[in-house]
Amino acid sequence: MGSVVGIRNRKKNKMATQGRNEKCWCGRGKKYKKCCGRFTLDEMMSKLSAYAAANKQKNKLIERSLKFLKACEIDGGDAFLVLVDPVAKNDIIDWTLVGGREVGNHVREALVTRRILAGCLPMFCLVKDKSAEWGWRGEIDATLVGEECRDEFIAFASLEGQVVAATLRGKMAKEDGWVTAIPWEDLSYPGMPLKPRPAGTIRIEVNIAKRTITIVSVPLRASIEIEFTPDHLTGDEVDDALFEARHVIEALRQVDPPKRLVDGDRVEIWRVVPDGEKRLLLSMTMPVTPWLTRNDFDVHGDEIAN
Ligand SMILES: [Zn+2]
Numbered sequence: 049m050g051s052v053v054g055i056r057n058r059k060k061n062k063m064a065t066q067g068r069n070e071k072c073w074c075g076r077g078k079k080y081k082k083c084c085g086r087f088t089l090d091e092m093m094s095k096l097s098a099y100a101a102a103n104k105q106k107n108k109l110i111e112r113s114l115k116f117l118k119a120c121e122i123d124g125g126d127a128f129l130v131l132v133d134p135v136a137k138n139d140i141i142d143w144t145l146v147g148g149r150e151v152g153n154h155v156r157e158a159l160v161t162r163r164i165l166a167g168c169l170p171m172f173c174l175v176k177d178k179s180a181e182w183g184w185r186g187e188i189d190a191t192l193v194g195e196e197c198r199d200e201f202i203a204f205a206s207l208e209g210q211v212v213a214a215t216l217r218g219k220m221a222k223e224d225g226w227v228t229a230i231p232w233e234d235l236s237y238p239g240m241p242l243k244p245r246p247a248g249t250i251r252i253e254v255n256i257a258k259r260t261i262t263i264v265s266v267p268l269r270a271s272i273e274i275e276f277t278p279d280h281l282t283g284d285e286v287d288d289a290l291f292e293a294r295h296v297i298e299a300l301r302q303v304d305p306p307k308r309l310v311d312g313d314r315v316e317i318w319r320v321v322p323d324g325e326k327r328l329l330l331s332m333t334m335p336v337t338p339w340l341t342r343n344d345f346d347v348h349g350d351e352i353a354n
Pocket of ligand 1: 074076
């Protein structure tokens, strides 16, 4: 089983295959027709999608969903949280499954946040359980939704749990249930709290002859080259290289994260000499407090001081 996967199911095949007079699979001990079977699929979905759309406390739901997943992992076993979009598109219901110990907290948080902000609901957890027939059991936390739609929630979650399980076991016809791994490179989401990137080395390579500066950010694995004008050149290559590099440092202190300098960054200023060789001029660790004052910066140019 993948750690972050999308599951899609065709809505037409999602109605219960359980006998109406049998005990309901949700475990509440009633006959199916008097329990979860009293709702149609459309009734459950319209109730839940209206609830998800009106939910003003999505942040709370995100937090509680992540806690629920953690709680299901408590015995050191694997667990997967399943989120569903209760609005079917082209008669297809999309699921997202997230979990597994190899999936770090920030990935979980980003994924669950994105899905819930987009209107999905956390439905149930698949919990590894050796004593269960298939090695997994489903767990539903009915308190994740308001009381007004709890019955529909339990009915839908139990029903869908069966479908997801059947899909993962390969017991569903391919065209009715399929699984896709989700590429997960961009972890951002609206309102995401900014996390500082880890400190690293920023190399500033100044080529006076070509009037270019190359900024190499090791932590971001990125580099850019910019050109500068000869306006401030004095003819002393070392001074000029330091001066131009300071412009860059000042800019790096103000750009948007994660390009911005963070505490602990090591900044190196290199001069590229005419034969292409690079010579280290300066290397320093960035302190928390500003270390370049306006006065330091304006040493060479009167016009900047104004
Ligand atoms: Zn039931």
